[in-house]
Amino acid sequence: MDKEKYNHLINELDKNNPGEDNTDPYKRLDIQKLPQWWVHAVEVFERHNFRPYQPPRFEDGALKRDVIEKLENDLDLKIQFICFNPQKSECWDVLINGVQISKIGYRRSAEGYTIFEMTSREFKQIVADESCNL
Structure with a gap:
């Protein structure tokens, strides 16, 4: 995966302070277009009510x-x-x-x-x- 391809998502994730997730950085994205390992991590984090996954x-x-x-x-x-x-x-x-x-x-x-x-x-x-x- 090319970092430039996902810069928008990374920038959205970076806006949140630790423990502070007022927005869902994935809500405007079709996460199924992300690599499978990333989708899996997002789903696991959501299932456990963790803050959004950031690689x-x-x-x-x-x-x-x-x-x-x-x-x-x-x-x-x-x-x-x-x-x-x-x-x-x-x-x-x-x-x-x-x-x-x-x-x-x-x-x-x-x-x-x-x-x-x-x-x-x-x-x-x-x-x-x-x-x-x-």
């Missing part, structure tokens, strides 16, 4: 899911971000095919979504470099 991103705004899927397809590998206790940890482990290759810091934005603390370009370079060593 995690890298520092440069690239959606994590899109970056991971492209790398997995291009390099024929499996990438995972794992954190057993995100409330107490300041970083996630990054695994390729089950092997830890790096750690990545994260924070919550004021708008309530997760930002991984490196650009998508930096992340892609780490994965490319480390995948050669596996």
Whole structure:
């Protein structure tokens, strides 16, 4: 998915302060036109009465899911971000095919979504470099 294609939705989501959802950012959208993983997340969040789902991103705004899927397809590998206790940890482990290759810091934005603390370009370079060593 191209970030530019969904900028309107991302901008709508960003208008809400944490815990404050006076509007439904999805009400003007046909969510079925979003990628299936996004639709599923929206539905799960709605079912549990959570604030609207906002996908995690890298520092440069690239959606994590899109970056991971492209790398997995291009390099024929499996990438995972794992954190057993995100409330107490300041970083996630990054695994390729089950092997830890790096750690990545994260924070919550004021708008309530997760930002991984490196650009998508930096992340892609780490994965490319480390995948050669596996």
